[in-house]
Amino acid sequence: MKLKTVILAGTALAFAGHTALAADMTLVSWGGAYQASQKNAYTDPYVAQNPDVTVIWDESSPEAVAKLRAMNEAGNITWDLVDVEAADSIRLCDEGLAMEIDPDTDLADAPDGTKASEDFGDMLVSECFIPQIVFSTTFGYRTDMVPDGVEPPTSACDVFDLEKYPGKRALNKQPIANMEWALLCDGVAYEDVYTTLETEEGVARALAKLDTIKDETIWWSASAEPVQLLADGEIFMGSAYNGRLFSLIEEQKQPVGMAWDWQMFDLDGWVIPAGLPEDRLEAVKKFVHFATDTQRLADQAKYISYGPARKSSAPLVGKHATLGIDMAPHMPTDPNNAKNTFVNNYNWWADYRDDLDAQFQAWLAK
Structure with missing residues (x-):
């Protein structure tokens, strides 16, 4: 088979039926700089070692839960490996849509022989989750749009200050992060945010805070949008994944700064859809064993500023592959960036996501 890598911009293949050959693997991710880092660190070296394999990329991770539910209902699983956030991995696992894995059997040991379960540690938030990175959702702002005589934004809470920082905002079109920031910036103590969100009054309070900037907000769903x-100067400030902002600032040299305070920590990783035929399952498990070893996870940090999920990978993080700059200061976990962080409660969102999604979308439609 001729070596090739196909990157799909859309999702049309997802429900067209899996007609690919056994050596084809359909990997689902998020597109943009993050997917490029996966290609550079994982799939390019894997295909170089396995030239009979064709990797097909699909950028449907934002809709992964809904689409896997639909595929399962139709009895036609067209994806082989899916990149999801931690909370979604828990939902997919609980619903039987993702396959349980044994870290110490399915994943590589660390170079010193440490078993994967110990090397990944707390990152293994679900029996189906194969961790890759620690990332954060934080805020970028146009440095050339900061009003004269005003200090640049430093915190997520600055997004709510239209008087000090006028201009359009951009926020993700989902409740995660937005609801937590709304309550935190409305005076709710960090440790009380999730218990507050469990009440009708707490949800109403969060949405009322978001109401104060709703008319000035552009809502994004694809991570390339903010x-x-x-880059186009259409907004003053917007939430985005820290690796995307790194690419914008360091690679594209745009006049953009980052407001790190109250960045939202999260995890990203793979899940293997349940119900794959044996030949496809065997192929994808071979790839996962390779792609999540110590070196590969460290290699990804050469291309994007996300922290590797393995303890053994962290000391191997060095300089950017093309820029030659030290990557450690650009990681969300760097002490200078992590003075005030909000850690996403993955299990809480797995329990409450569907309900809050419905309420959030209803509020958006008003």
Whole structure:
């Protein structure tokens, strides 16, 4: 088979039926700089070692839960490996849509022989989750749009200050992070945010806070959107994944700064859809064993500023592959960036996501 890598911009293949050959693997991710880092660190070296394999990329991770539910209902699983956030991995696992894995059998040991279960540690938030990175959702802002005589934004809470920082905002079109920031910036103590969100009054309070900037907000769903809005100068400030902002600032040299305080920590990783035929399952498990070893996870940090999920990978993080700059200061876990962080409660969102999604979308439609 001729070596090739196909990157799909859309999702049309997802429900067209899996007609690919056994050596084809359909990997689902998020597109943009993050997917490029996966290609550079994982799939390019894997295909170089396995030239009979064709990797097909699909950028449907934002809709992964809904689409896997639909595929399962139709009895036609067209994806082989899916990149999801931690809370979604828990939902997919609980619903039987993702396959349980044994870290010490399915994943590589660390170079010193440490078993994967110990090397990944607390990152293994679900029996189906194969961790890759620690990332954060934080805020980028246009440095050339900061009003004269005003200090640049430093915190997520600055997004709510239209008087000090006028201009359009961009926020993700989902409740995660937005609801937590709304309550935190309305005076709720960090440790009380999730218990507050469990009440009708707490949800109403969060949405009322978001109401104060709703008319000035552009709502994004694809992770490439907020960085493009910043690059085009269409917004003053917007939430985005820290690796996307790194690419915008360091690679594209755009006049953009980062407000790190109250960045939202999260995890990203793979799940293997349940119900794959044996030949496809065997192929994808071979790839996962390779792609999540110590070196590969460290290699990804050469291309994007996300922290590797393995303890053994962290000391191997060095300089950017093309820029030659030290990557450690650009990681969300760097002490200078992590003075005030909000850690996403993955289990809480797995329990409450569907309900809050419905309420959030109803509020958006008003």
